[in-house]
Amino acid sequence: MTWAPDGGPRPLARTAGPGADDEPEPDAWPGAVEDFGGGRETAGLPTLDFLRLIGGGPRGLLESQAEERLARYGENVLPAQRSVSWPRRFLRSVRDPFTAVLFCLALVSAAVTAWTTACVIMALVVVSCVLRSSGEYRADRSAAALRDLVAATATVRRRADAGSPAVAREVPVDQLVPGDVVLLGPGDLIPADLRLLRATGLTVHQAALTGESAPVAKYPVETPALLGAAADRGGADRDAWPHLCLQGSSVASGSGTAVVVATGERTRFAAGLRGPSPRRRASAFDRSVHGISWSLIRFMLLTPPLVFLADAGLRGRGVETLPFAVAVAVGLTPEMLPVVVTTTLARGASLLARTSEVIVKRLPALHDLGAMDVLCTDKTGTLTQDRPVVACHVDAGGRDDPDVLHWAAVNSLWTLQLAELPMPDALDEALLEAVEQRGDGLLDHYAVAALPFDPVRRLATAVLRTPGGPGLHTLVVKGSVEAVLARCVKRRADGRDGELDDAARDELLSASTELAEQGLRVLAVAAAERPAKPGSSPYAESDEYGLTLLGMVGLRDAAADTAAAAVTALTRRSVTVKVLTGDHPGTAARACRDIGLDPGEVVTGDTVDALDDDALAELAATTTVFARCTPTHKARVVRALRAGGHVTGFLGDGVNDLPALDACDVGICPRDATAVAREAADVVLASKDLTAIDHAVVAGRRSSANIATYLRIALSSNLGNVIAMLTAALLLPYLPMLPVQVLVQNLCFDAAQLAFAYDRPAAADLARPAVLRPRAILRFVTGFGLINALADIATFGVLALSVRGFATGDGQAAFQSGWFTENLLTQALVMVLLRTGRGVAEGRAPGPIRLTTSALAVIGILLPLTPLAPALGFTTLPLFYYALLAAVLMSYGTALVMAKTRYDAGPVGRQGLAGSKP
Numbered sequence: 001m002t003w004a005p006d007g008g009p010r011p012l013a014r015t016a017g018p019g020a021d022d023e024p025e026p027d028a029w030p031g032a033v034e035d036f037g038g039g040r041e042t043a044g045l046p047t048l049d050f051l052r053l054i055g056g057g058p059r060g061l062l063e064s065q066a067e068e069r070l071a072r073y074g075e076n077v078l079p080a081q082r083s084v085s086w087p088r089r090f091l092r093s094v095r096d097p098f099t100a101v102l103f104c105l106a107l108v109s110a111a112v113t114a115w116t117t118a119c120v121i122m123a124l125v126v127v128s129c130v131l132r133s134s135g136e137y138r139a140d141r142s143a144a145a146l147r148d149l150v151a152a153t154a155t156v157r158r159r160a161d162a163g164s165p166a167v168a169r170e171v172p173v174d175q176l177v178p179g180d181v182v183l184l185g186p187g188d189l190i191p192a193d194l195r196l197l198r199a200t201g202l203t204v205h206q207a208a209l210t211g212e213s214a215p216v217a218k219y220p221v222e223t224p225a226l227l228g229a230a231a232d233r234g235g236a237d238r239d240a241w242p243h244l245c246l247q248g249s250s251v252a253s254g255s256g257t258a259v260v261v262a263t264g265e266r267t268r269f270a271a272g273l274r275g276p277s278p279r280r281r282a283s284a285f286d287r288s289v290h291g292i293s294w295s296l297i298r299f300m301l302l303t304p305p306l307v308f309l310a311d312a313g314l315r316g317r318g319v320e321t322l323p324f325a326v327a328v329a330v331g332l333t334p335e336m337l338p339v340v341v342t343t344t345l346a347r348g349a350s351l352l353a354r355t356s357e358v359i360v361k362r363l364p365a366l367h368d369l370g371a372m373d374v375l376c377t378d379k380t381g382t383l384t385q386d387r388p389v390v391a392c393h394v395d396a397g398g399r400d401d402p403d404v405l406h407w408a409a410v411n412s413l414w415t416l417q418l419a420e421l422p423m424p425d426a427l428d429e430a431l432l433e434a435v436e437q438r439g440d441g442l443l444d445h446y447a448v449a450a451l452p453f454d455p456v457r458r459l460a461t462a463v464l465r466t467p468g469g470p471g472l473h474t475l476v477v478k479g480s481v482e483a484v485l486a487r488c489v490k491r492r493a494d495g496r497d498g499e500l501d502d503a504a505r506d507e508l509l510s511a512s513t514e515l516a517e518q519g520l521r522v523l524a525v526a527a528a529e530r531p532a533k534p535g536s537s538p539y540a541e542s543d544e545y546g547l548t549l550l551g552m553v554g555l556r557d558a559a560a561d562t563a564a565a566a567v568t569a570l571t572r573r574s575v576t577v578k579v580l581t582g583d584h585p586g587t588a589a590r591a592c593r594d595i596g597l598d599p600g601e602v603v604t605g606d607t608v609d610a611l612d613d614d615a616l617a618e619l620a621a622t623t624t625v626f627a628r629c630t631p632t633h634k635a636r637v638v639r640a641l642r643a644g645g646h647v648t649g650f651l652g653d654g655v656n657d658l659p660a661l662d663a664c665d666v667g668i669c670p671r672d673a674t675a676v677a678r679e680a681a682d683v684v685l686a687s688k689d690l691t692a693i694d695h696a697v698v699a700g701r702r703s704s705a706n707i708a709t710y711l712r713i714a715l716s717s718n719l720g721n722v723i724a725m726l727t728a729a730l731l732l733p734y735l736p737m738l739p740v741q742v743l744v745q746n747l748c749f750d751a752a753q754l755a756f757a758y759d760r761p762a763a764a765d766l767a768r769p770a771v772l773r774p775r776a777i778l779r780f781v782t783g784f785g786l787i788n789a790l791a792d793i794a795t796f797g798v799l800a801l802s803v804r805g806f807a808t809g810d811g812q813a814a815f816q817s818g819w820f821t822e823n824l825l826t827q828a829l830v831m832v833l834l835r836t837g838r839g840v841a842e843g844r845a846p847g848p849i850r851l852t853t854s855a856l857a858v859i860g861i862l863l864p865l866t867p868l869a870p871a872l873g874f875t876t877l878p879l880f881y882y883a884l885l886a887a888v889l890m891s892y893g894t895a896l897v898m899a900k901t902r903y904d905a906g907p908v909g910r911q912g913l914a915g916s917k918p
């Protein structure tokens with residue numbers, strides 16, 4: 001990394017574009033270019049020619065020009081953010097694997113001319129797709145509305161009219177137009193395709209474009225010779241061109257001023273979106289819900305051939321049983337799972353936004369919040385207020401020395417001034433404020449170059465013209481004690497410079513630890529005077545050597561008001577909180593103690609570097625605080641925790657948290673986080689109150705519990721029915737239910753179960769991480785499926801007693817009607833009794849559940865008595881049957897309650913949704 005004195009056209013230097021003085025008026029350059037796509041010809045033009053071509057200038061557009069261009073080129077919105085049309089939405093839901101399997105089963109039925117079965121299955125497909133697309137439409141709309149609340153903004157320079165000065169102001173990113181001049185600082189998203197006019201130590205993350213994880217240096221290129229070289233290096237690949245910053249990347253460090261060359265769908269990022277979308281890492285949601293779905297689909301596909309073979313082998317039936325076999329497979333399918341999942345998550349997310357101001361940007365993240373058992377968080381700005389106040393300033397001998405504060409503030413002032421950062425860092429602001437209060441003049445110095453703070457190097461440097469020393473430059477460096485000390489050879493104590501031997505270094509390190517243990521953030525300040533470099537040779541990192549340590553500044557940053565309450569609440573919910581910070585181990589440990597979190601033994605980034613992935617996973621499981629972490633360390637710890645089987649969340653607000661936010665299962669950030677953190681996070685906390693995370697966790701668990709309830713009840717009931725149906729099919733000379741009856745029953749049960757999206761789960765389900773584990777669900781389904789099958793088989797007995805001609809074909813319609821009624825009634829019973837939230841504390845079932853279970857029971861009893869009955873092959877039943885059926889239902893209900901009580905007290909039940917690990 002290099003930087004330059006006195007602003008010349010050099011890499012990473014504060015390099016001036018065409019100055020404000022020689023800037024022609026915008027009207028002299030009519031916006032004549034239709035294609036701002038940054039093609040090679042335009043990107044290869046010298047800056048001034050390019051600005052002329054696009055009708056812009058470094059002082060920014062006039063507001064009227066910006067309006068015109070907005071009308072002409074449209075909003076700066078990516079095609080993927082536009083709303084999806086209804087036909088596309090419908091087609092997308094058809095692509096769901098459950099729907100695809102149903103579709104295949106309908107085709108099989110049509111192939112054997114079982115038209116009624118085929119039609120009913122198709123009706124099921126259409127109902128499920130319509131419900132799913134409309135659910136998704138509502139979910140997308142509310143998610144988009146929620147996302148708008150945290151929409152990104154960009155800092156642009158615009159003028160009210162030709163005579164007015166340029167004013168930097170925030171505009172929503174979608175209002176940016178070609179020719180706008182944008183200011184960039186650390187943590188900013190690159191809001192469109194940009195060409196740099198100036199840059200200071202600018203590096204960008206462009207992993208989304210190139211997959212390259214390390215930040216890449218960017219700088220303006222103006223002279224034809226340099227431009228030619230850059231173009232040759234970059235070739236057709238514009239990501240590699242140093243003077244172009246492309247949408248989809250973000251600022252890692254430094255600052256810059258750039259002109260917008262392409263917006264919306266003309267950006268390179270938008271072009272990439274037209275191809276296959278990049279795969280997101282598999283989250284906890286993908287692993288559980290998708291895992292369960294695929295196990296079921298395999299099971300469903302196996303069922304028709306098995307039923308068909310059993311019927312053919314044991315009863316000698318032929319191809320006529322195929323529609324029945326298909327109907328049984330359909331009966332086994334929880335085809336409403338996607339609808340229940342979407343409705344449950346969307347409802348949870350919108351409730352959360354209304355009640356706790358938590359914005360869930362990606363719906364499955366709500367499930368992942370509920371499943372999260374470890375929350376990693378950074379310290380500054382999340383657990384602390386990020387409003388530091390200077391508490392002390394000492395020289396390298398430990399004596400109070402205002403000069404140290406003075407030089408630290410000089411460094412802050414000039415790194416901010418030269419870097420033209422849109423927003424100052426809180427530490428720099430605190431230093432400047434402290435000096436201002438003392439009435440100390442900082443402008444006696446004139447800086448020639450600066451390298452703003454970089455969280456990886458943990459240093460910021462300003463180069464000043466040495467007052468009264470012509471031909472001399474003074475480097476003023478501030479940063480973490482370790483980073484600064486490593487570049488020092490002397491120390492200044494009591495106004496005198498002395499050698500810095502190993503003993504003195506150790507002494508200084510322990511002095512900084514002492515300050516840190518008092519909860520202070522510590523900055524070391526150093527300086528060096530040396531001959532000025534000639535204008536053409538830029539300063540580089542390698543110039544930060546041979547410094548004299550001036551001393552240290554301690555700053556106090558109080559704990560965030562609600563941090564302690566949030567940690568207590570999360571611990572109570574069995575979520576382990578871990579802190580990953582770039583700060584000093586002592587400061588981190590003290591900050592933890594201040595909020596009631598035992599820091600244990602603090603591990604530093606150096607230790608992380610020394611461990612392989614397995615060893616790190618082991619250490620991460622038992623460590624509470626990782627300090628002196630670079631962004632890469634934070635991401636490695638998060639990945640290690642995930643590899644160790646933990647569903648891991650990350651709460652962070654800065655550019656140094658970006659890799660960790662990308663690596664975790666669910667990324668969370670506060671609303672005033674940097675734009676890039678807001679973009680990367682799945683969940684945004686809109687209020688300052690950190691306990692909102694606890695509310696979000698509860699909402700996630702509630703959603704998962706409701707999805708689990710649906711799965712357990714749908715699958716156990718379906719399994720019981722299928723077992724009983726197969727038994728009956730093998731014993732009876734006719735089918736126990738006509739295919740159409742199986743499908744109607746299935747449709748009614750599916751519709752009733754949509755109410756589970758509105759259920760209120762048991763308090764115990766909200767106390768632990770809610771991971772949907774296929775094995776735990778399967779055990780439940782097998783046990784309760786068998787009880788259900790027994791109830792069905794008992795109904796055979798009842799039917800055998802009450803229906804005349806039961807064993808011969810004469811009683812077929814009555815048998816099938818009786819069994820249909822029993823099926824719907826047992827399903828209603830199961831829905832009420834197997835819900836988790838039916839304890840005294842939870843009160844009555846919510847309205848939608850009461851309504852749909854009642855409707856299910858009423859349809860079960862009345863449908864065989866309605867005019868529709870003959871069309872469906874039903875007939876009326878003797879009253880005696882109903883009396884016996886009541887007895888079966890009572891016994892079944894009692895058996896269910898007893899089994900459920902035993903299950904809840906057993907090892908799997910006690911673990912709640914989590915069950916055993918898959």
Ligand SMILES: Nc1ncnc2c1ncn2[C@@H]1O[C@H](COP(=O)(O)OP(=O)(O)OP(=O)(O)O)[C@@H](O)[C@H]1O
Nearest residue numbers: 378379380425453455458460478479480581582583
């Ligand atoms: N503006 C700055 N100028 C110079 N040094 C800084 C500046 N900001 C932070 N530092 C130093 O760099 C260290 C690491 O800072 P970094 O921003 O990576 O982490 P943090 O903000 O302290 O913690 P967290 O990771 O919890 O947000 C700090 O402890 C401090 O010594």
